Amino acid sequence: MEQKRCGSKRRGIPLSTVLLLLLASYPFLRAIYNIYFHSLSSIPGPRIWSATRLPFVRSLLQGTIVHDIQKLHRQYGPVLRIAPNEVTFAQPEAWDDIFRPPQGQFLKDPIWWRRGPGMPMSLISAIDPDEHARIRRALAPGFTPRALKGQEPFIQRYVSLLADRLRETVLAQPSSRAEMDIGPWFNFTTFDIFGDLGFGEPFDCLQNSRFHPWIALLFNSVKAAAFVSATRFYPAIEYILMKCIPPSLKKMQQDHFQQIVDKVHRRLNYEMDRPDIMSHVIKAGEELPIDEINVTFMVLTTAGSETTATVLSGTMNYLIQHPDQLQRLTNEVRRRFKSGNESDMTLDSLRNLPYLNAVLSEGLRLCTPIPWVLPRVVPPGGATICGVSLPGGTPVSIQAYAMNRDPALFRHADSFLPERWLSEAATDEESPFFSDRREAMQAFSLGARSCMGQHLAWAEMRLILARLLWSFDFEAPKNKAKWLNWEDLRTFLLVEKRPINVGLRLRSDNCEERLSASKC
Numbered sequence: 001m002e003q004k005r006c007g008s009k010r011r012g013i014p015l016s017t018v019l020l021l022l023l024a025s026y027p028f029l030r031a032i033y034n035i036y037f038h039s040l041s042s043i044p045g046p047r048i049w050s051a052t053r054l055p056f057v058r059s060l061l062q063g064t065i066v067h068d069i070q071k072l073h074r075q076y077g078p079v080l081r082i083a084p085n086e087v088t089f090a091q092p093e094a095w096d097d098i099f100r101p102p103q104g105q106f107l108k109d110p111i112w113w114r115r116g117p118g119m120p121m122s123l124i125s126a127i128d129p130d131e132h133a134r135i136r137r138a139l140a141p142g143f144t145p146r147a148l149k150g151q152e153p154f155i156q157r158y159v160s161l162l163a164d165r166l167r168e169t170v171l172a173q174p175s176s177r178a179e180m181d182i183g184p185w186f187n188f189t190t191f192d193i194f195g196d197l198g199f200g201e202p203f204d205c206l207q208n209s210r211f212h213p214w215i216a217l218l219f220n221s222v223k224a225a226a227f228v229s230a231t232r233f234y235p236a237i238e239y240i241l242m243k244c245i246p247p248s249l250k251k252m253q254q255d256h257f258q259q260i261v262d263k264v265h266r267r268l269n270y271e272m273d274r275p276d277i278m279s280h281v282i283k284a285g286e287e288l289p290i291d292e293i294n295v296t297f298m299v300l301t302t303a304g305s306e307t308t309a310t311v312l313s314g315t316m317n318y319l320i321q322h323p324d325q326l327q328r329l330t331n332e333v334r335r336r337f338k339s340g341n342e343s344d345m346t347l348d349s350l351r352n353l354p355y356l357n358a359v360l361s362e363g364l365r366l367c368t369p370i371p372w373v374l375p376r377v378v379p380p381g382g383a384t385i386c387g388v389s390l391p392g393g394t395p396v397s398i399q400a401y402a403m404n405r406d407p408a409l410f411r412h413a414d415s416f417l418p419e420r421w422l423s424e425a426a427t428d429e430e431s432p433f434f435s436d437r438r439e440a441m442q443a444f445s446l447g448a449r450s451c452m453g454q455h456l457a458w459a460e461m462r463l464i465l466a467r468l469l470w471s472f473d474f475e476a477p478k479n480k481a482k483w484l485n486w487e488d489l490r491t492f493l494l495v496e497k498r499p500i501n502v503g504l505r506l507r508s509d510n511c512e513e514r515l516s517a518s519k520c
């Protein structure tokens with residue numbers, strides 16, 4: 001009996017229990033490894049973010065990721081570990097080190113760009129540099145300054161329609177002063193412009209004064225898209241989620257895509273030659289298979305419209321809350337186009353208005369629509385970024401939001417001060433902005449994957465803002481509770497939408513008097 005008891009003692013804890021214990025303690029052991037023994041353990045960052053991906057995912061799902069990371073950068077410095085295997089940078093040198101490295105490209109991190117099952121490759125999702133270069137080559141002629149010249153009449157048409165619609169809204173008010181959310185109007189205009197340039201047909205948002213259902217569905221699914229992205233860090237959860245998607249939702253997704261396929265199809269069958277973006281793709285012939293054209297034009301619709309509208313919304317929001325800057329810009333535009341003929345306002349004539357460019361640069365800095373440039377992966381041999389050596393395979397990203405608002409890089413970094421972008425700020429040592437690190441702001445990114453649409457974006461932003469200020473007097477809503485603080489907006493891959501309330505009336509008749517009385 002005694003012997004038996006000793007025997008059972010020797011057998012000890014059953015193997016299954018040991019395995020279970022090991023399994024249960026794995027996350028803790030892994031977290032300890034990540035904090036103390038991982039190859040990134042010397043990179044500054046909060047322990048909990050270095051130990052596990054969970055805080056990052058929570059922040060992503062809450063939409064507070066850019067603000068949370070900004071706070072962490074302030075606390076830990078410009079090089080920050082934001083997950084066990086990921087490092088992010090808020091230092092100007094990171095742009096060149098990641099996006100224009102001397103040897104070879106840092107490729108996009110597949111976790112963010114992996115294509116859905118059955119989805120063809122697009123310009124944005126192509127990771128292989130040769131594939132990406134092939135697609136970009138086929139599209140590039142449609143985005144040159146020369147091509148833009150041919151596209152100008154399309155752009156002008158929708159900006160005129162925007163001004164007409166706003167005029168009607170104002171005149172419908174008994175007081176001839178309207179108070180409205182101008183954000184959707186910027187979206188209506190940029191989506192209509194891209195619709196015409198891409199597919200030869202607008203989305204008719206301006207015509208109908210409301211979002212086309214395709215765009216409405218896109219905006220409604222942004223939070224869900226952020227959720228799907230978050231599950232990619234946990235393949236088992238992603239697998240289950242994909243299995244749980246109801247057929248009705250899958251059908252909705254397919255129909256959404258099919259609408260773009262139909263638009264592309266209609267455009268490709270046009271007999272006439274029109275100088276839009278698609279015409280260049282047609283000329284490139286076989287270079288781009290039809291399924292790649294479909295997906296590329298679907299992502300371009302968002303990339304080319306929502307971004308520009310976000311900057312315009314943010315810039316207008318800052319302008320109405322800064323009456324001096326608003327007045328200075330209004331004066332610049334109205335003085336330059338005194339003759340009273342809006343058609344004088346061409347893309348060429350608007351290119352060199354110093355204060356207009358400064359205001360929009362400041363808008364791009366504070367309201368950058370891509371506040372966090374999604375990660376790239378350090379090439380296999382490893383690389384040095386901002387003086388920090390990182391092993392191959394490490395995802396690295398740039399925090400544009402944190403960098404653009406860093407007081408070490410920009411004087412009064414959180415304030416709207418377009419003057420920092422005037423040429424004298426860079427040359428006059430007395431200027432308070434002389435030491436600003438303007439090269440930190442790269443809203444269109446750099447290198448082989450920089451924004452293809454930046455000429456178009458600048459053209460649209462200049463024309464829309466100038467035309468509106470030329471035609472209307474803007475002001476902040478009388479009720480301060482209706483003012484929006486841009487810093488409160490969350491980010492779910494795209495910047496959250498909230499009303500941009502403005503007061504506007506038709507440009508007053510005594511404008512010339514005010515101009516001559518103004519000191520600007």
Ligand code: HEM
Pocket residue numbers: 123124136194300303304305307308311368369370373374443444445448449450451452453454456457
């Ligand atoms: C103010 C407006 C805009 C901003 C701030 C902006 C910013 C950016 C940024 C930062 C990227 C790089 C993203 C990355 O590499 O992860 C990008 C890529 C891109 N943008 Fe824009 N964009 C704007 C407007 C437009 C417009 C109007 C179009 C054209 C219709 C456009 C087309 C593209 C394309 C095609 C790419 C992908 C380039 C490639 O992967 O080769 N963007 N944009």
